[in-house]
Amino acid sequence: MAAGETLCRECFTWSAGTPTRCPSCGSARVLSHPELRSLSIAHLDCDAFYASVEKRDDPSLLDKPVIVGGRHRGVVSAACYVARIYGVRSAMPMFKALDACPHAVVIKPDMKKYAAVGGEIREMMRAITPQVEPLSIDEAFMDLGGTERLHRAPPAETLARLAKRVEEEVRVTVSIGLSFNKFLAKVSSDLDKPRGFHVIGQGEALSFLADQPVSILWGVGKTLQRKLIDDGIRTIGDLQPMEETDLMRRYGSIGQRLARFSHGRDDRRIEPGSVVKSVSNETTFDTDISDIDALRPYLWRLSEEVSGRLKRKAIAGGVVTLKLKTKDFKIVTRQQHLLAPTQLADRIYRTADALLSKQADGRRFRLIGVGVSDLAGERLADPADLADPGFETRRKVEGAMDAVRAKLGDAAITKGIGLKARKIRQQPSDKMPEGEEL
Structure with missing residues (x-):
């Protein structure tokens, strides 16, 4: 594609250059990237899913901080973006969440309802491509390679249409990450929430990763992160010059993943219908x-x-x-x-x-x-x-x-x-x- 082509996420018009607004409908929700037409691996993640479903079902909660989880001694299952402004986060003990945001509305989780809504979104995804790999009830990978002829549109446009359809029909919002492999697609979907659509292409993968903390690498939990920091490795850029064999010698089998992910390499395929573990x-x-x-x-x-x-x-x-x-x-x-x-x-x-x-x-x-x-x-x-x-x-x-x-x-x-x-x-x-x- 020509450098700088732009997709409008509202009317789905493609335009040359990198305009800040769509020349067709005037929307500021435009997406530009040199590889936008060629990338096909996506990660779709619903925004503050449990809380969003509760706000959808009770409009009086729309502008209020909402926490989904057990009362008093439970933990936060989900927090809306209003509550997050006050520092409320998933998995936080409820008493800490209410200390941070005492005026929050706390709602007991309704997992059957959330699963039903998640299933509705999943069917919309599978209508686009059979290559859908669920991670949980509110997120999944998608491989749209080879779907351009079927949908008469590049994967980026098909995904933008999907996001708008979910918002209009299910009345919750999603964020999408688009890249050339699973690791970068998942990283990308977290970068522009809510209602986001972020792209990481092959051209900028190395430079983008270099400045990121090692904690974004898939498989790096708190224990390994502390060990890496103790060894002077804080950013992915600190990992990039290191040899894979040296990392494996120091950190075991995870060292191979550290080496490959730090260079944006991930050869895992989308696995449709992945079973519950x-x-x-x-x-x-x-x-x-x-x-x-x-x-x-x-x-x-x-x-x-x-x-x-x-x-x-x-x-x-x-x-x-x-x-x-x-x-x-x-x-x-x-x-x-x-x-x-x-x-x-x-x-x-x-x-x-x-x-x-x-x-x-x-x-x-x-x-x-x-x-x-x-x-x-x-x-x-x-x-x-x-x-x-x-x-x-x-x-x-x-x-x-x-x-x-x-x-x-x-x-x-x-x-x-x-x-x-x-x-x-x-x-x-x-x-x-x-x-x-x-």
């Missing part, structure tokens, strides 16, 4: 709990919730994980590998309870969670266990309870242990593949 649920208590007999009802209800989602998705998990958070916010996780995948609440609970018994040593906990990973199809789930003669009976009882719930609702029946925890606040999570946190 884990299913989990957790709750924060109103008062810290140390007594194991008081913790067990919560653990049972969480196990039921995880089991229910596994059954609805027709999957099973081979690893059970227990998560605890102490009163001083230290996170403790323990795992147990199973002999065969399970989707039964009974087996999840019994495995997690055995892990809990080793951790309930008098410490006070503010949060408990349970999850399963190493997922497989349900046909492999819960074979007969000759070492546990009561297992078959418990499986039949659980199946009968599931049948009652399917007919009368989830609250229709539960075991006695679950009645003590009917009012717990749960934070479900179906985790998609993402970069490893180190």
